[in-house]
Amino acid sequence: MLMDSRIHTHALHLRCRGLVQGVGFRPFVWRLATELNLQGHVRNDGDGVFIEVCGKPSALAVFRERLAQDAPPRSRIEHIEVETCTCTGCQEGFVIADSAPAAGGQMRTAIGPDSAVCDDCLIELFNPRDRRYRYPFINCTQCGPRYTITRSLPYDRARTSMSAFTQCPTCESEYRDPAHRRFHAEPNACPSCGPRLWLADASGTELVQGDVIVAALGAIQRGEIVAIKGLGGFHLACDACNGEAVARLRSRKQREEKPFALMLAGTESAREFVHVGEDERALLDSPERPIVLLEKRPGADEMLPGVAPGLAWLGVMLPYTPLHYLLFHQAAGRLTGTAWLDSVQPLVLVMTSANPHGEPLVADNDEAIERLRGIGDFYLMHDREIVARCDDSVITVRSEEGGARREAAAVSPHPSPLTPDPLPLTAHFVRRARGYTPRPIRLARWVPPVLAFGAWYKNSVALTRGDEAFVSPHIGDLDNAATCEALLETIEHMQVVLDVTPQFVAHDLHPDFFSTRAAVEYAQKRGLQAVGVQHHHAHVAAVLAEHRVDQVVLGLALDGVGLGSDGAAWGGELLRVDGARFERLGHLRKLALPGADRAAREPWRMAASALHALGQGDAIGQRFAHQAAADAICQMLERASRCPTTSSMGRWFDAAAGLLGVRDMMSFEGQAAMLLEGLAEEYGEVAAEDSFAVQADGTLDLLPLLAALSHERDATRGAARFHATLIAALDAWVWTAAQRTGIRTVALGGGCFLNRIVSRGLSARLDARGLKVLAARAVPPNDGGLALGQAWVAAQHFMR
Numbered sequence: 001m002l003m004d005s006r007i008h009t010h011a012l013h014l015r016c017r018g019l020v021q022g023v024g025f026r027p028f029v030w031r032l033a034t035e036l037n038l039q040g041h042v043r044n045d046g047d048g049v050f051i052e053v054c055g056k057p058s059a060l061a062v063f064r065e066r067l068a069q070d071a072p073p074r075s076r077i078e079h080i081e082v083e084t085c086t087c088t089g090c091q092e093g094f095v096i097a098d099s100a101p102a103a104g105g106q107m108r109t110a111i112g113p114d115s116a117v118c119d120d121c122l123i124e125l126f127n128p129r130d131r132r133y134r135y136p137f138i139n140c141t142q143c144g145p146r147y148t149i150t151r152s153l154p155y156d157r158a159r160t161s162m163s164a165f166t167q168c169p170t171c172e173s174e175y176r177d178p179a180h181r182r183f184h185a186e187p188n189a190c191p192s193c194g195p196r197l198w199l200a201d202a203s204g205t206e207l208v209q210g211d212v213i214v215a216a217l218g219a220i221q222r223g224e225i226v227a228i229k230g231l232g233g234f235h236l237a238c239d240a241c242n243g244e245a246v247a248r249l250r251s252r253k254q255r256e257e258k259p260f261a262l263m264l265a266g267t268e269s270a271r272e273f274v275h276v277g278e279d280e281r282a283l284l285d286s287p288e289r290p291i292v293l294l295e296k297r298p299g300a301d302e303m304l305p306g307v308a309p310g311l312a313w314l315g316v317m318l319p320y321t322p323l324h325y326l327l328f329h330q331a332a333g334r335l336t337g338t339a340w341l342d343s344v345q346p347l348v349l350v351m352t353s354a355n356p357h358g359e360p361l362v363a364d365n366d367e368a369i370e371r372l373r374g375i376g377d378f379y380l381m382h383d384r385e386i387v388a389r390c391d392d393s394v395i396t397v398r399s400e401e402g403g404a405r406r407e408a409a410a411v412s413p414h415p416s417p418l419t420p421d422p423l424p425l426t427a428h429f430v431r432r433a434r435g436y437t438p439r440p441i442r443l444a445r446w447v448p449p450v451l452a453f454g455a456w457y458k459n460s461v462a463l464t465r466g467d468e469a470f471v472s473p474h475i476g477d478l479d480n481a482a483t484c485e486a487l488l489e490t491i492e493h494m495q496v497v498l499d500v501t502p503q504f505v506a507h508d509l510h511p512d513f514f515s516t517r518a519a520v521e522y523a524q525k526r527g528l529q530a531v532g533v534q535h536h537h538a539h540v541a542a543v544l545a546e547h548r549v550d551q552v553v554l555g556l557a558l559d560g561v562g563l564g565s566d567g568a569a570w571g572g573e574l575l576r577v578d579g580a581r582f583e584r585l586g587h588l589r590k591l592a593l594p595g596a597d598r599a600a601r602e603p604w605r606m607a608a609s610a611l612h613a614l615g616q617g618d619a620i621g622q623r624f625a626h627q628a629a630a631d632a633i634c635q636m637l638e639r640a641s642r643c644p645t646t647s648s649m650g651r652w653f654d655a656a657a658g659l660l661g662v663r664d665m666m667s668f669e670g671q672a673a674m675l676l677e678g679l680a681e682e683y684g685e686v687a688a689e690d691s692f693a694v695q696a697d698g699t700l701d702l703l704p705l706l707a708a709l710s711h712e713r714d715a716t717r718g719a720a721r722f723h724a725t726l727i728a729a730l731d732a733w734v735w736t737a738a739q740r741t742g743i744r745t746v747a748l749g750g751g752c753f754l755n756r757i758v759s760r761g762l763s764a765r766l767d768a769r770g771l772k773v774l775a776a777r778a779v780p781p782n783d784g785g786l787a788l789g790q791a792w793v794a795a796q797h798f799m800r
Helices: 025-036 057-069 119-125 169-176 213-221 243-253 278-285 324-330 365-371 481-498 514-526 536-548 595-602 603-613 619-623 630-639 649-659 671-683 705-708 715-743 756-768 781-797
Strands: 010-019 037-045 049-055 074-084 094-096 198-200 226-229 234-239 261-263 289-294 313-317 349-355 380-384 394-397 427-429 441-448 451-453 462-471 504-508 529-533 552-565 569-578 583-588 747-749 772-775
Touching: 010 057, 025 037, 025 057, 025 094, 037 119, 049 057, 057 583, 119 324, 198 213, 198 529, 198 756, 213 226, 213 324, 213 380, 213 462, 234 243, 243 349, 261 772, 278 289, 278 394, 278 671, 278 715, 313 451, 365 462, 427 462, 441 536, 441 772, 441 781, 451 781, 462 481, 462 781, 481 514, 504 514, 504 781, 514 529, 529 536, 529 781, 536 552, 536 569, 536 772, 552 715, 569 649, 569 715, 583 715, 595 603, 595 649, 603 619, 603 705, 619 630, 649 671, 649 705, 649 715, 671 715, 671 756, 705 715, 747 756, 756 772
Parallel strands: 037 094, 226 380, 261 313, 289 394, 451 504, 504 529, 552 747, 747 772
Antiparallel strands: 010 049, 010 074, 037 049, 198 380, 226 234, 234 349, 261 349, 289 313, 394 427, 441 462, 451 462, 552 569, 569 583
C-alpha cells in the first residue's frame, strides 16, 4: 500500500557514512522512524547506510537531529548527506530493505571491529531460564565478532563465516523482529542452530565430555595447557598461579623471559596484582578489551611466578568472549547473574597468543593441531571460521605524575571523528589489533589509493581510500615464512573487504626486508609505481597523518634501527619534515656495534663500545671477564673490525643497561630498555645532570652521561639518572633546532617513545617551552605504525 502524496509531501534522502554497518544502526533507524510515525526504508550498501524517509516536516526535523545524537554507541558517523525531495509515494510504515551494491560499484563504507560481549548478553548467558544459558557464542547487534568473520561488504550474514549456519525458526524470528535486540544481528545463533564447542586431546581427537567447560577448566586447574579458540585466533592458557605450568608453557613455546598476558574475571580481581587507575579501568572495561600494561603491586611476582619476570608491569585483560566468561563462571560456582564479576575471583589465567616461534597467530582448527603440536595438552575449539586473524591489542597508559595514582581522563562513548580511537589522552598503543582494526584513520585530504607494506619488525600494512587510511592488525616480525605469507594474505583480504585497488605502492628503503621485496614485486606485476620511504621519515609522517598536520614540523624519531638515506644504520634522528621531503638536522653521536647485529642483542657489547669510546678500552676485559668474548670484542673495537656504527637511541639504552649491570644478554627485543625503565620508575625522580653536549653540527653527544654511569654502583639510581638526563638532553637538542629553524611544532615517533618516562618527561618540557607536541595515538609509535607514515609520504610524493 502506498501513502497518499497529498498527505505526506515532504521526504528526505540521507546517506550516512562511517562505521554504520554491523553496529545496530539500521535497527536504530527503524525504531526512530517508527517512533516518529515516519514512512520509508533503510538499507546497507557499499557507501554505508541509505535512508529514505517521508513524513511531516516537524517529525523529519526531529529525525535528522536524533539520527546523529542518539546513534548506537558502537557506531561512528563520519558524515551525513541530506537531500530534501518531494515524496512521490512511500510504502506504508518503515522497513529495513535488502542490501544494495555501492553507487558506482565501489565501496565507501567499512566493517566495524570485534566487540566484547555486552552486559545484556552476559545477563542472558548466566540466567538458567534463558535459552542461551551458557551458550558460548551468544551475541547481539552491540557485541560479538565483526571484522574477523567478514569476507566482503556490505555487512550481511551471507558475506560472513556465519553463512554456514542456518538460523532456527526462533533465531530467525528474533532476526526479523525490528523490536528485538538481535534484529539483523548477523552472527545471531543459539545452541540449536549455531556454532558448537568441543574439547580435543593433544592429537586433535575430540573427547566425549558431559560438559566441555567443566573439562577444559579442570585441565587448566590440573596444570595442563589448553589452546582456546577465540575471536581472531587461538590463545594458549594455563593457571597463572601455577609456576610449574607457566614454566612448562615457556619451555614449549620457546619464550624464555618475554612477559605473558593475564586474563582475570574483572577489575577487582586485577587489583590483587596491579594498580588500576581510572584510565586503566576505562580501557579494561571498554568494548575493545585490550591488554593494558599495569604497574605491579608488591608481591605480584611471588603470586604469579614466571609470568613477567623482572618487569615493573603486567599485561592484563578482561574476558571478551562468552567462552572466556564461561571458564570464570564455572570456577566461581556457576552463580546466577553478573554481580560475582565485581568481586575477587580465584581463577587467574595466562592467556598468550598462540603464535609458536614468533609465527603468525594460529586461527584455523587443523592449523592449530599441526602448529601447536607439543605445546597444547588440549584444544578447546569451535566450528565458526575465523576469516581474518586478529591478535589482542596492547595499550600502555602514561601516568602524568608517576606512581600508582593517576588522574582520570574521560573516554567518550561517542568519540569525535577527529579522535581516531576512543583512548584516554594518556594512553598509547603498543600493538593495534582486535577491537580497533579496521577503524579508519581520517586524513587531512583525499589521496590516491596507496598500499604501504610496512617494515620488518612488528609488521602491519596500510591501505588508503579517499581521505581515510586503514591500518591492518598486527602481523608480526617478518623473520619466518609463515609471517611473510600472513602479510600477503592480509593485503589480499584488505583489498577485498575495502574494495580498493591500489594505484601506488610504498615500502621501506631496506632492500633486504621481505616487505620491500614483496612491495616491489607487487608493483612490477601490476605496472604500478613504487616508492621507498626512509624509515624515520615514516615514523614522523605517521604522527602527522593521524593528526592531519600539513605544515613543516620538527620530527624526533628514536628507535632501534632503520636504514638511513646514506645507507647507514640510523635510530636517533632530528628531522625537518615537509610532506614528502625531509632534511636530517642532526643525530645522536654514533656508537660502534662490535659484532654488528649481535651487539643489538647483547647489551654488554654496547657497554664495551661505550668504554672504548671513552678511552677506557683496557677496562673491558676486567669489567666483562665473565663474557668469553670480552678480549675479542676489545680487539675488534681497537681495530674497528666488524664494528659498523649506528646513531640508534636503542643502543644507547643498551649501553646504559650494560654499564649498570642490568642486563648482559637479551632474550627478546627491547628487554634491557624495559628493565631500565622499570628500575627508574622504582627509584623515582632525580635531578638531570649536565652530562651531554649539543654540538654545532646538530649531533647530540650522550657519551658524558655514560661516563658518569660507568662509576654508578646502584643500578636503580643509575637508571633514574639516565632517564632524567636523557630527557634534558633531548629537550635541549630539540629546542636548539626550534630556535634555529623557527619551527614550533614537534612530532615524536619511534619505538623509544613507548618508554613512559621519556614520553611524559620530554613532552612536558617541550610544552613548557611553548612548542606544540604531537605524539602517536591512533597507531603505535613503533614499527607497528610505520605503514601509515609510508602511505602518507607516498601519497604526497605522487600527488606533487
